Amino acid sequence: MDINARITVLERSSFFGGADRDTLIHAAETANEHPLGKDEQLFHQGEEASQSYLLAWGRVRLDQTTSDGRNVVIRYLGPGDLIGTVAVLRRKPYPATPVAVEDGLTFFWSAGQKAMLIAEHPVLATNAIELTGSRLEELQERLREVATQRVERRIAATLLRQVRHAGRRVEGGVEIPFTLTRGEIAELTATTLHTVSRTLAAWEQEGILSGKRSSHLVITKPHRLVEIAEQE
């Protein structure tokens, strides 16, 4: 990919929001490219964080294994999102395993290159704080949900998060335009596959979700799903 094409990708990432041309050129010149195949793991939880990534295109699922061996899905990442950057900057092992959900491309920088970029262009430090802060906010919200709310509400909230991330209007409703299995929903919601299957089946009966067995969920009663997510 040539420099200008890289710059176009970087410009669209909020990590580079407000960055001037010099910053973008510097980042584009020092970037390496790593193509991602579907199901490929970018790195593994626990490994030394030597490289900091930016997803140029594609979609990635961030998996984390708990100490008792369960898998939790932290979040989904899309084009422009950073992967592994905080671990690199904090000099800690990678906290999760990113898995490509579809083919894509990442740019990456070594720890040293990233540190140099940020030192020379302080706007990147401010942006990194903003991004980390907003992820923290989301995780706190999810923690509150787990601690206090009925599972139905949490499942609805999980689906609405995916809609906010990548929702698309289609004939008949709002589509989550990527494969989201009941198992993944269970892991994102910290509940069991059984509970998710039961809840989604009930929602299909009520006409809230499309009953079609395609791999993309379509929410046919969007207002009703919001009501469920916000109920007392």
Added chain:
Amino acid sequence: MSESALESMIVGDILSRWPATADAFNRYRMACPGCVMAPFMTLSEACAAYDLDIKEVTHAVRQSIGQDFSSQQEGSS
């Protein structure tokens, strides 16, 4: 903007183009401002979801668009 055109406009677009319309939604107790589904539902779909009279709500939304324009005029005089 005619009222029939407003009815088929996406709620999120109405709110971002004319922020003062939030007032009309709030008055009808519609939780549209800031709602995750606002970018995906038309005004008439939102009214149906809340079981509200489409004509009445659309009229109120249109009135509140007028508020945006009149405050601009005051500013420039």
